[in-house]
Amino acid sequence: MSVATGLAVAGNYFAQPLLDLIGRELGLGSTSAALVVTVAQGGYALGLILLVPLGDLMERRRLAVSLYAATAVFLLVSATAANGTVLLVGTALTALASVGAQVVVPFAVSLAAPAERGRVVGTVMTGLLLGLLLARTASGALSEVGGWRTVYWVNAVLMALTAVALRRFLPRLGGGGGGLTYLGLLRSTVVLLRYEPLLRWRAGIGALSLASFSVLWTALTFLLVRSPYGWSESAIGLLGLVGAAGALTATVAGRLADRGYVQIVTGAGTLLLLASWAAVAAGARSLAWLLAGVIVLDLAHQAVLNSTQNVIYALRPEARNRINSAFMTSFFVGGAAGSALTAVVWAAGGWSGVCVLGATFSAGTVVLWVLERLTVGRAARKSIPTPGPRGRDEQSATAAN
Template identity: 40%
Template sequence: MTLTLTRGITLLLAITSAMAVATVYFAQPLLESMAADLGVAQQQIGWVVGATQAGYALGLLLIVPLGDLLDRKRLLLGQLLFSALALVGVGMALNWALLLLALAITGLMAVMVQLMVAHAASLASAGRQGQAVGTVTSGVVLGILLARLVSGGLADLAGWRSVYWVAAGVLVLLALVMWRSLPTVPAAKYRSSYRALIVAQFSLYRHDSLLRQRGVFGVLIFAAFSVLWSAMVMPLSAAPLSLSHAEIGLFGLAGIAGTLAASRAGRLADQGLGERTTGLALVLLTLSWLPTAFVGQSLTAFVLGVLMLDFAVQAVHVTNQSLLLAGRGEMASRLMGAYMCCYSLGSGVGAVLASWVYAHWGWAAVCGLGMAISAAALCYWLGLHKTRAAKAALQCSGQNL
């Protein structure tokens, strides 16, 4: 029986992806409260995000490749339930070490998002994989958006720990819905051992030039993304602004631009415009730090900067995934795992650097850091573009001869 990606399955994968990725981002408006509750210094706050991303990276290496070996439905159900347990652990953590451990496990399980993106791409018909990836990734963007908004509101009402207890209950409900609704569809058969599968994933970095290129973009754009979202809570919660958790979470509404970018970027990639989309988005990403730097003078300017950054990051992210997965559904899980390791590395390093830079030099230095990372990504794209143009010119001259 041939299965296709129906609207209902797409919606289920998008909603579950939204909740799964939300577990990674719940902490961002809560960093100050977590640190104060557990007696942690300001320059160490970034390790909350760093621990989650470390777990995420490990999951990408060890769990996501299983999507090419095992029944993805069973794998997803198991991750949902283990994630719920980890979230309960976060809410019950009474010291810094236990909190970081529970967050690392939360990140480890959150890689189910990549399995769902890979599953959507595998089920989509030829020529519509980019659109499928874009639709499911739109759910991811909404999850990031709602995570900040909901966690801020719940924290103001019942404390930061309540956020994780409520999230655990939602994941259990989603597991029940997925158990009843998602068809049992085995992934493309990879006829080898788990060890060989992991080795094959690592070998992708050596043999796949497109993965290496898009992986560099992934490291840089998510480092810039994490620099903003990990550090912004500090100037927003400090005097003279002194915003509440809920008010800080409202800034995530600017991320609606990311939803638009995710949907449109997938279609542009299907039309062969992925490289051009990447270049324009990286220009926007670099410029976004200019209005963001004025958080103390104008919240309107700050919101504009956040909107520009979210739009640019999601446009490049979806383009990366669409180009990597096009026509390669049989190895989709391994490709997504390898690519998202780059995402996790960038996010973790960006968070740790941002909190350290802010503690020593303030918000202006954080914006300088973010702009430098964004400009590095743009320069890398320009270098690749120049190389491609030179090769095309050489081929053209050879044909004329």
């Protein structure tokens, strides 16, 4: 399941280091080529909103297998694209279906014993983050072997094999949805944000954490192509291997959460996220400081994400896919905002401005975590019931503790 999530999410990042090659072959200008990335983000966001909640309505193995098989087909559309329009359509549909990864994550949580939930989330999310970080490295390497289309062919085959493996090894797991229609399911996803304060706090923390993460990885290319570094694009792609070191610590954070330290992991993660920007800032002229900052930031981001998922998945077991939909939509909106602001801030303030932006997002995670502890803790101590879905107060207090 960890490998499956990584392969699914990777498909949305293959094009980023290949835009120049794609543009030259298909006769696209730089602006049109850049739309490939924008369309991928938009398609993924729609999938999070429209498809992920179906996991609470449909039999989950069938949904996951169907989405992975569809992703394989849509990757073939991109691999055989004869013009920019076909490539954009293939990219959008691939991104839409690739949210199968976000069906697999709560699926894994549902299969795990409560005492092992943190470790399971950490293991599965390690695969997802590695897919995100290493996609650029893989696409650059494969493009040198057989052109930019090669990575799409390879990933299509791998996604098809993954669909078969999920069908073979995953158990059937019913959704049910409590008799909800599809529109009712989507409406209830929004209602969960209204009635679950922990979900709101954690959605904000997750959004700001990914925004900080996106600021770093968006701006690194701008920094490394300039003096004193002057790196090639292939060398920059290899930096993803450094970030992967941080991703591999996810299971450690998960085990700590299983031992009752979920709030300590979150707090330490937010503080490390903020502190990492001091090293990143010093990395303007020091490779050692830059690498240290990248590793610590990735480690901290993964700790915040893992502990946050442990909290929100404990809230409403029967609505995990809707909770995941609401959280991940906020999460990726934060990432998109971080990437968009990075380009603007770089033009105005260079690397120093980018570091201030990233540190500001990171400081926001600290503030939200402190406010969450104060408000949720106060509500738990007073034991004042709040209107909402049945069982929310008991489950929220459990997750908060």
